[in-house]
Amino acid sequence: MALDKxxxxxxxxxxxxxxxxxxxxxxxxxxxxxxxxxxxxxxKEFNLRGGKRIRSVLIIMAYKxxxxxxxxxxxxxxxxxxxxxxFFLIHDDIIDDDDLRRGGPTxxxxxxxxxxxxxxxxxxxxxxxxxxxxxLAALGNEIISKSDFDEEKKLxxxxxxxxxxxxxxxxxxxxxxxxxxxxxTEQDISKMHKLKTAIYTIEGPLHMGAIAAGASxxxxxxxxxxxxxxxxxxxxxxxxxxxxGSEEKLGKPADSDIKEGKKTILILxxxxxxxxxxxxxxVSALGNKNITEKELIKLRQIIKETGxxxxxxxLAEKLVKKAKDAIKNSDFEKHGKDFFxxxxxxxxxxDY
Amino acid sequence: MALDKxxxxxxxxxxxxxxxxxxxxxxxxxxxxxxxxxxxxxxKEFNLRGGKRIRSVLIIMAYKxxxxxxxxxxxxxxxxxxxxxxFFLIHDDIIDDDDLRRGGPTxxxxxxxxxxxxxxxxxxxxxxxxxxxxxLAALGNEIISKSDFDEEKKLxxxxxxxxxxxxxxxxxxxxxxxxxxxxxTEQDISKMHKLKTAIYTIEGPLHMGAIAAGASxxxxxxxxxxxxxxxxxxxxxxxxxxxxGSEEKLGKPADSDIKEGKKTILILxxxxxxxxxxxxxxVSALGNKNITEKELIKLRQIIKETGxxxxxxxLAEKLVKKAKDAIKNSDFEKHGKDFFxxxxxxxxxxDY
Numbered sequence: 001m002a003l004d005k006x007x008x009x010x011x012x013x014x015x016x017x018x019x020x021x022x023x024x025x026x027x028x029x030x031x032x033x034x035x036x037x038x039x040x041x042x043x044k045e046f047n048l049r050g051g052k053r054i055r056s057v058l059i060i061m062a063y064k065x066x067x068x069x070x071x072x073x074x075x076x077x078x079x080x081x082x083x084x085x086x087f088f089l090i091h092d093d094i095i096d097d098d099d100l101r102r103g104g105p106t107x108x109x110x111x112x113x114x115x116x117x118x119x120x121x122x123x124x125x126x127x128x129x130x131x132x133x134x135x136l137a138a139l140g141n142e143i144i145s146k147s148d149f150d151e152e153k154k155l156x157x158x159x160x161x162x163x164x165x166x167x168x169x170x171x172x173x174x175x176x177x178x179x180x181x182x183x184x185t186e187q188d189i190s191k192m193h194k195l196k197t198a199i200y201t202i203e204g205p206l207h208m209g210a211i212a213a214g215a216s217x218x219x220x221x222x223x224x225x226x227x228x229x230x231x232x233x234x235x236x237x238x239x240x241x242x243x244x245g246s247e248e249k250l251g252k253p254a255d256s257d258i259k260e261g262k263k264t265i266l267i268l269x270x271x272x273x274x275x276x277x278x279x280x281x282x283v284s285a286l287g288n289k290n291i292t293e294k295e296l297i298k299l300r301q302i303i304k305e306t307g308x309x310x311x312x313x314x315l316a317e318k319l320v321k322k323a324k325d326a327i328k329n330s331d332f333e334k335h336g337k338d339f340f341x342x343x344x345x346x347x348x349x350x351d352y
Numbered sequence: 353m354a355l356d357k358x359x360x361x362x363x364x365x366x367x368x369x370x371x372x373x374x375x376x377x378x379x380x381x382x383x384x385x386x387x388x389x390x391x392x393x394x395x396k397e398f399n400l401r402g403g404k405r406i407r408s409v410l411i412i413m414a415y416k417x418x419x420x421x422x423x424x425x426x427x428x429x430x431x432x433x434x435x436x437x438x439f440f441l442i443h444d445d446i447i448d449d450d451d452l453r454r455g456g457p458t459x460x461x462x463x464x465x466x467x468x469x470x471x472x473x474x475x476x477x478x479x480x481x482x483x484x485x486x487x488l489a490a491l492g493n494e495i496i497s498k499s500d501f502d503e504e505k506k507l508x509x510x511x512x513x514x515x516x517x518x519x520x521x522x523x524x525x526x527x528x529x530x531x532x533x534x535x536x537t538e539q540d541i542s543k544m545h546k547l548k549t550a551i552y553t554i555e556g557p558l559h560m561g562a563i564a565a566g567a568s569x570x571x572x573x574x575x576x577x578x579x580x581x582x583x584x585x586x587x588x589x590x591x592x593x594x595x596x597g598s599e600e601k602l603g604k605p606a607d608s609d610i611k612e613g614k615k616t617i618l619i620l621x622x623x624x625x626x627x628x629x630x631x632x633x634x635v636s637a638l639g640n641k642n643i644t645e646k647e648l649i650k651l652r653q654i655i656k657e658t659g660x661x662x663x664x665x666x667l668a669e670k671l672v673k674k675a676k677d678a679i680k681n682s683d684f685e686k687h688g689k690d691f692f693x694x695x696x697x698x699x700x701x702x703d704y
Contacts, residue, residue: 029522033543035529036522091486095479118532127447127528130482131521134443137489138517145511151503158510159497165490169483170381170388176479177387180470191385 003342007057010078014056017075018047018082021143039132042110043139046132047086049102055081055205058343062209065336066219073148077208080140080161087136088168094126095176107132137165149212156211164204171195184263186272190232193265197238198231225326226340233319234347236312239264241351243300244309249352255296261287265315270308278302320348355694359409362430366408369427370399370434373495391484394462395491398484399438401454407433407557410695414561417688418571425500429560432492432513439488440520446478447528459484489517501564508563516556523547536615538624542584545617549590550583577678578692585671586699588664591616593703596652596661601704607648613639617667622660630654672700 022044029036056078112125242257374396381388408430445458464477594609
């Protein structure tokens with residue numbers, strides 16, 4: 001599949017630039033103090049641990065699809081999205097009290113482990129991770145402001161970057177609150193998915209690439225009409241895979257979403273349609289860290305029986321169709337159209 | 353004193369703009385969700401609680417001193433510095449686990465108190481405060497990017513803004529580490545004061561104003577030669593007032609620095625010159641939350657006897673002289689020179 005090749009090619013280019021940029025920042029920081037050098041080194045290591053770089057690739061492909069030619073410059077914009085992603089992950093990991101990320105310790109754990117002889121190493125690690133996230137947000141702004149685009153475009157890109165930070169922050173707040181509230185509605189979840197997935201992962205990157213290519217407001221509007229439903233479908237598919245997908249292909253346990261107590265449309269719809277006994281079973285399974293394989297099979301059964309699985313599947317397909325229609329009716333050139341349509345199909349068909 | 357009038361005049365203008373800007377952000381946020389509106393309202397309340405607005409005034413005065421005429425535009429840049437200040441305070445308050453700020457609860461306490469029926473309200477409050485700080489950093493970038501300056505200036509201002517965020521972050525790291533280490537050197541403390549006070553409070557704002565006025569690199573260099581020693585002197589004076597100043601005029605208890613265990617040049621120099629008994633006394637007093645009035649008097653006596661008080665006083669005076677010389681030898685116009693010289697005298701003479 002061509003898309004896989006594109007992903008791999010750009011992943012390498014993005015990671016190379018991420019590395020050279022962060023090496024420059026380490027050189028800068030070591031002139032200031034050992035502790036500045038140290039945090040920049042951890043930031044570099046965290047950024048280079050991997051990830052699919054999907055946001056970056058969307059930025060580059062949107063740029064190229066709309067006629068952009070300056071590959072080095074757009075890679076800097078892609079790197080800003082990776083820095084933003086690490087910034088959010090580091091802060092989210094403090095919030096969620098997570099220990100592992102991208103196959104290594106989270107930023108607050110790195111510091112807590114390194115300085116475990118200090119008084120209150122956990123608190124110390126969290127403090128350093130708050131600052132690490134703040135530094136990454138500043139670095140994201142920095143690389144855009146110094147990229148090889150004209151001043152007008154750079155300002156628009158910076159406005160977009162900070163708007164996405166703001167909206168993703170709002171999404172994170174809804175996420176935190178919905179983890180605490182018992183009466184979460186489908187509307188709450190949809191809003192969160194719109195902010196945290198559709199805007200952050202799909203629309204934001206496509207707009208960044210498009211702005212850099214000099215897209216018109218009309219073209220940005222078409223990309224929104226494509227990106228928002230596609231992002232919502234992406235999330236629905238993610239939730240389905242999280243419960244029905246292959247552990248091996250996903251690279252994470254098939255029960256991790258359930259153990260985390262993730263409130264998804266899939267779960268919410270099942271509760272809505274369930275009888276009393278089924279409902280009680282779902283509620284007790286959600287967030288149960290000791291759920292058995294047998295209970296998981298029963299949960300999947302209920303989600304099918306209540307019509308919740310087909311509901312999410314149909315909704316995702318409808319949304320992808322809506323996304324594709326927006327592109328088909330656009331005046332984008334054929335090369336660009338093909339790419340966006342392929343991405344849309346990938347969202348539905350992927351099994352990882 | 354003219355400076356007091358200037359401070360008061362601009363404080364009102366800055367706060368007015370801060371209010372209108374954050375009201376716009378509340379309107380934007382309420383279209384997204386109740387929780388977004390809520391956090392923006394808390395952010396507004398926190399920003400309008402007060403503060404001396406010293407960074408803002410330095411921005412505006414540097415701009416005017418260098419011939420800037422667009423008052424509305426420069427006020428937007430001043431507001432960005434206030435947003436940055438709130439961003440740092442909110443994150444620092446989590447790090448220091450402080451309850452009070454600007455006469456009200458810290459951001460994490462606001463949320464912890466409002467949602468005290470939730471599981472783990474302290475953790476919840478800290479999570480929301482991390483996001484509130486992140487939002488404020490994005491808002492600071494936003495208001496600069498939309499201000500009424502030309503694109504080249506706005507980009508330079510954004511680069512400066514994010515550079516200051518980065519350097520202040522490095523200063524904060526040294527601050528955290530020096531609170532944990534026992535072997536803190538005068539060099540560590542000086543480095544921290546350079547980053548957290550001289551650059552953040554003095555040089556950064558002066559450069560922002562100067563960049564907006566179209567200052568040359570040579571002029572920025574002169575401002576650095578003025579700002580860095582002045583900022584160091586400002587900090588030394590702060591530390592002296594923190595131990596020898598009037599409780600009433602400072603608006604904070606005269607023992608608060610000692611109770612906090614703040615490591616200052618004043619304390620370090622006294623330890624360096626103290627005999628064994630004096631040294632033990634200083635070390636035991638530092639961070640002692642139950643220090644008595646009598647012990648405080650003895651501590652002050654030791655700081656005088658060891659020559660540490662005159663050391664800091666002389667150093668501050670030398671630094672202020674150095675700052676003033678940089679301005680005197682500059683080609684700034686008389687109006688500007690007078691302002692910078694007056695500010696420098698104020699730093700030494702102030703008793704609050």
